[in-house]
Structures are given as C-alpha cells and as structure tokens.
Amino acid sequence: MQSMARPAPDATPVLRVEHLRKSFGAVQALTDVSLDVYPGEVVALVGDNGAGKSTTIKIISGVETPDEGRIFVDGEEVRIDSPAAAERYGIQTVYQDLALCDNLDIVSNLFLGREITRPLVPPFLRLLNKSAMEERAKPVLDSLGIRLPALSTPVASLSGGQRQTVAVARAVLWGSKLVLLDEPTAALGVAQTRQVLDLILRLKDKGLGVIVISHNMHDVFQVADRIVVLRLGRTAGVFDKASVTREHVVAVMTGAAAEVNGA
C-alpha cells in the first residue's frame, strides 16, 4: 500500500510549495508558507481564522497567484496561473460551496464541462453519450466505496454528505494526483462526517495526495498523516500525527508554544 505516515526520504512529493508570500493591498495574507505532500498522504492544514489557509489553497488551485515563492509538481517547478492550469497539473479543488448544479443528476455533475460526446453537427452540436458516462463513473464510485442512489437522481435531493461525495468523486474521476478540500465536513452531521473522512482515506489508499483544511481537531487526527500549522501567514509547525498531541497543535496554532519544525 502506498499510504505511509512518514514518506520515504527519497520519494518525490506530488506537491511542494516553498516560501509563498502573498499580500492583498496592505494585508499581508501569507508571509512564508512552505509545505509538501507525498503521494498517498493526507496533509491537514490547520490554523486560526485569518492564518492564511484559504489563501494557500487558492494559490495552489490557481485562483490567486503568489507574489513570491515556488511551486513544484512531481519535482518540476510549475507556474499555476489559472484554475485550468491547476487542473492540467492534476490538481482538483473541492470548494466549500461545492459547485454542483442542483438541477442536474449525479452523472451530469460528475462530468460537468467534460461530457463524453460524439460529434453531431460540427462545430455546433455534440451528442451526449449518457450511458458511456454512467459506465465510466460506476467503477470509480465503487472503488471509492461510495454508496449513492441511482446516478440519475438529481443532486438537489442528496444529503450534504452525499453532495460532498459527488464533488470529491468528480476530482478522482478526472484523474487528479492531488485533491484540495476546504472545510469538507464543516456543515455535516456525525454520520455524514464519518462518510467524508472515510472517503478521504480511500483517496489516500488510491495513492492520491490530499490537503484538507479543517477546524476540527478530532477530524484532523482521524485522517491526517501530517499536520501543517499556519499562524499569521507563516508555517508555524509541521508534525507527524503519531508524534504530537492535540494540545500541542492547538498551542502552536495560538502561539502559546514555540514553533517546532518536525517532520
């Protein structure tokens, strides 16, 4: 299995960011953020409100461009200047607001903007190949252990956890190497949270890198291999989950403990 708490020293991280810096006008959102993610690893990004978690995710997903800093994908330095570019590098983001079309069914959402088609009246009309899309979606959903109602069910009638599942499945279906999740369990109940956490572990088992932002220390300690703590726009600590306590992580988050760069 590719999942491991401590990446092998000679492995190449799927993503490495070094010394990101970003300001919005007078606001210094990021001062010095560095982190890396290995294949088959879940990295939790934690920090107080305003610590720079969302900004970091936005830079990696191409929504914002950094003022300074370097980004490497599979060891190669890259410029991610748009969401489309991030997608080309195999980086998919599951947004907090999910970005699903409620009126469309599950398959349509999975393939939104990437429908499988045949030319009909080029260049205007392309015929949807609905059964091919469903056929391709099935094994991906099964391999993620995702249990959903019939794929022709409109997304509007799904629960919050199921919607989150659809959004994550979309990232996997589109062959990404790295999945970014911004507060995926924030709006969910206990059972649904469990479902999403299980899904994150399955992504890891499939060898994907995962970065997950969460406020919930319980969730973080359930799924993360390593925990990156941001504080005031800096990487304030990187910890192996196995060798750190919740109390210590919280202390670093709030600045009560000295910065410790583990890993």
Added chain:
Amino acid sequence: MNPTANPPAVEKERKSVSLLDAWRARIRSGELGLIPVLIGLAVIWLVFQSINGHFLSSRNLSNLVLQIATIGMLGVGETFILLLGEIDLSIAAVSGVAAGVLVQLSVAGVSAWLAILAAVLTGAVIGLFQGWWVTYVGVPSFIVTLAGSLGYQGILLAMLGQEGTVPISDKFLLSIESSYLPAWLSWVLAAAVVAGVAWNVSRTRQDRFSRGLDAASGASIGMRIALTAIVAAIVVLVMDSYRGVPVMGLILLVFVVFFGFVLQSTQFGRHVYALGGNAEASRRAGIPVRTIRMAVFTLASVMGAIGGILGASRLGSASPASGGGNLLMDSIAAAVIGGTSLFGGRGSVYNALAGALVIGSVENGMDLLSAPSSTKYMIEGGILLIAVTIDTLTRRRRQRAGR
C-alpha cells in the same frame, strides 16, 4: 461475472426500472414535469366540452392548432431563456418586426423564401444584439429586452408607415396557414415517429444493458411506444376527420421535437441546464458560459421571428398590432404553465407546447362561449398565477428535501 463482487452488486446487474417507479422517483424529488399541465388541460377540455359540445369537434381542434402555432414557437424560445434563469420581454415585439420585414419585402416583389430568410435573419441580429448587452455589458435581461421591445415596436411602426396594415399577396406565404397534409402523408409521418421512438428507446436499452447499467424494463418501453402510437393515431384521426393535419401544426411539432432533442441529448442543451442551475459552478467547470448565453438569446429571437412569420401568414397581413396585445404574456405563460421554472434550470420545450395548448384552449373555449375579453383576461391571469405558484411551491419543497 466477478465472483468476488458482493451479492447485491451482482443482483443489480440487468436490473430493470419500470415506468411507474421512474415517475414515482421524479415526483418525490419535486420533478413534476408535464403531469400538472396535462391534468389541467384535461380539466379545461372537459369543462368546455360539457358547456359547449362543439369544443372537442375536429373542426375546432384543428382551429386550435392554428391558433397556438405562434404562441408555441415563442413559448419554445422563451423556454430556452427561462432555463438560463433570464427573461425575454421582447420576443413578441421581435415577432412583429419579423412579420413587418416579411410582408414589406414580399410586397416589394422579393421572393417568399428570401423574405422568410430576411425575417429570420432580422431575429438573429436582434438576438445577438440583446445577448451581447446582457452577456458582455451586464445589463439585466429584463431591462435589455423591455427596452428592446419598445424599440422594435417603433421599428415596426416606421416600417409599415402610413399604410398601417399591409396585406400579403404572395400565394406561398398565405398557403402556410391554409395547407393541410394529405391523409396518407400524415399516416406515414405518424408511423415514422412511432418507429423512431421505438428504435431510440430499444437501442438505448440495449446499449445500457451491454454496459451493465440499469435500464427501463421491457414492459415500460413497450408502454412508451404504445402511448406514442396511440397519441399519434388519435391526432391524425381527429385532424383527418376535418381537413387533415395543418402544416402549421407540423411545423410547430418539428421545432418542438428538434429543440427537445437539443436540450435533452446534446452537450449544448446540457450546458444550458447547467448554466441555469448554477452559473458559477458552470464557469468553474470550464463551460463557455458567454457563448451559451449569446446562443440562447439569439435562438429565442429567431424563434420569435419564425413565430412572427407564421402569425403573418395566419392573419394574411402585418399591422401595427403584429406581436402586440397579449402575445408576450401568452408566450411566457405557455412556458411557465407548462412547468418551466422562472428560477432557471428546470423545464423543457415539450412543456411549452403543453402550455400553449392550455392557453390556446382557454382563449378558444371562451371565444366559443362568446365570453367578453374582460373574463378571458381574468381567467388567463388566474391560470398563470396558479402555474407560477406551483413552480414556487415545488421549488421550496425541493430546497427543503435537498441539503
């Protein structure tokens, strides 16, 4: 078959879904589709028939078909706009301008087909113009099309000049309204439709089974084919017992079926729904949002123009009243009564056809009872209000069900 797969998954293979199950699931999720409007239509027909025995006569039903051709065309165009969550208040005025262009060119000696082409192009240009304002300038469609509507009425007046009403003399243009299909051709077409439906549903079923997906049960596709055959046969029989299937009705049907196909089965149609459902999600998914908007506004105005051409043929003229009166409200009502949501993302052009039948039936029935315009307006207003209320309530139910 994979022996390690868990038993439920194996059982699920080749699982068939009955038509009833499919309907039940849709009703539960708030997708009422055509059901309310078909019930409404049945009630309206029964009421009028019980008051006046001529209502369901083949002569009157044939008239009804001619009556709804323009409303139906405009309703189809409006449906596309509503699916985006926008509104087009100019579609009736565009039909008036198109009628004006058609008639003036024809009177000036231009051949009928060229005049038709010019009228359609006029619609396309207007649609591109409005789409551009909405998409690139960012003015709400409500305002752009309201302003446009006034402007186009002015253009129509200017075009008709002192003459006011300009009659059509071209035989071909007049014949669009007064032509009927010979019986044999109607039957051939009806048979072709049924064969097409049968071929399509059974091929889809085969395809899905061969991919190991659930598919409609044999009984349910048999039922669907039989239903199509019965409806087609009734329509042809009724129409043939008067003068035959009106060409105008056939034209409307061809457009409805074509755009129904475009919406349900093409990538463009899928993107129209996506945009109406969640524009931001569509943008992030890489859908060419602006192109789709422009295309839909253009398409709606083109449908307005085609409706205008049919209307001119029916009236035998273009006049300052072309595209005026309650045509705009009727077209929007046709779309909404059919069940297309004002909130975007839900509905279909078949709904517009059903809605046009409702509106047309009420007008036709009231005329038959020689009810005054006052009563007609109030009843139509009431029906529109009920339709929009159903839309709002089902939307609320969906929102409670989801999330």
